Amino acid sequence: PFLWSHLIRVYAACDHLMEANQVFLQNPSESVFTWSAIISAYSKVGQGQNAIDLFHEMQRAGEIEADKPILLAVLKGCSAISASYYARIIHFHVLIDGLESDLSLSNCLVDTYAKCKSLSDARKVFADQTRKDIITWSSLMIGYSDHGNGYDVLMLHCQMQIEGMDTNRVTLISILKACLSIGTLFHIKFIHAYILEKGFGSDKVICNTLIDVYAKCGGLKEAHDVFLELPDQD
RNA sequence: CAAGGUACUUCUG
Numbered sequence: 001p002f003l004w005s006h007l008i009r010v011y012a013a014c015d016h017l018m019e020a021n022q023v024f025l026q027n028p029s030e031s032v033f034t035w036s037a038i039i040s041a042y043s044k045v046g047q048g049q050n051a052i053d054l055f056h057e058m059q060r061a062g063e064i065e066a067d068k069p070i071l072l073a074v075l076k077g078c079s080a081i082s083a084s085y086y087a088r089i090i091h092f093h094v095l096i097d098g099l100e101s102d103l104s105l106s107n108c109l110v111d112t113y114a115k116c117k118s119l120s121d122a123r124k125v126f127a128d129q130t131r132k133d134i135i136t137w138s139s140l141m142i143g144y145s146d147h148g149n150g151y152d153v154l155m156l157h158c159q160m161q162i163e164g165m166d167t168n169r170v171t172l173i174s175i176l177k178a179c180l181s182i183g184t185l186f187h188i189k190f191i192h193a194y195i196l197e198k199g200f201g202s203d204k205v206i207c208n209t210l211i212d213v214y215a216k217c218g219g220l221k222e223a224h225d226v227f228l229e230l231p232d233q234d
Numbered sequence: 235c236a237a238g239g240u241a242c243u244u245c246u247g
């Protein structure tokens with residue numbers, strides 16, 4: 001019963017996708033669990049096309065109805081290969097299933113559109129969100145920063161503060177990455193101070209990001225200073 | 235009866 005989906009997952013976790021696929025093909029009891037197991041296995045390792053093809057096949061067979069975890073897994077596959085056209089198809093499924101107010105699905109749509117560089121689509125989903133959490137905000141902020149839209153990151157951060165959402169390490173990372181497109185050393189130092197004020201001064205990933213951004217913006221000395229204060233350099 | 239799901243540094247890809 002539930003052994004099949006577990007077995008698929010175990011193989012996938014060991015990077016044995018071929019075996020996982022064999023198990024999937026031979027399993028006598030297909031269900032949303034086995035389908036989500038195999039689709040997310042492919043999505044997770046970046047084989048988005050396989051994830052999409054499997055989803056398509058599932059739809060064609062018509063035995064199993066796509067549910068939330070399956071839609072999330074396919075969306076992750078879309079991000080992996082920048083398939084914005086397929087993200088729109090999944091978006092459509094979400095709408096006809098009346099799931100547009102589901103927080104994790106709409107967050108995932110924002111993230112997927114952003115990763116596919118469809119920033120205006122991401123923005124539209126974001127704007128229609130009635131509820132937002134920190135993942136909603138960080139998904140869009142990371143999307144903007146990854147595509148060089150630094151000012152949009154800063155404006156979102158302001159708006160987030162106004163709406164009373166606390167910043168966290170992910171949104172701070174997006175702000176630092178925003179410096180790569182708009183930043184002067186002065187900006188980075190300002191954000192650095194803000195990071196210390198928020199108590200993230202010893203977060204290793206934040207420090208690494210700081211070093212990188214300083215270095216890329218001509219602040220080698222500042223980068224070195226952060227490096228020296230790292231508890232465990234590697 | 236139980237099992238699956240979203241944001242996360244650099245470099246390389």
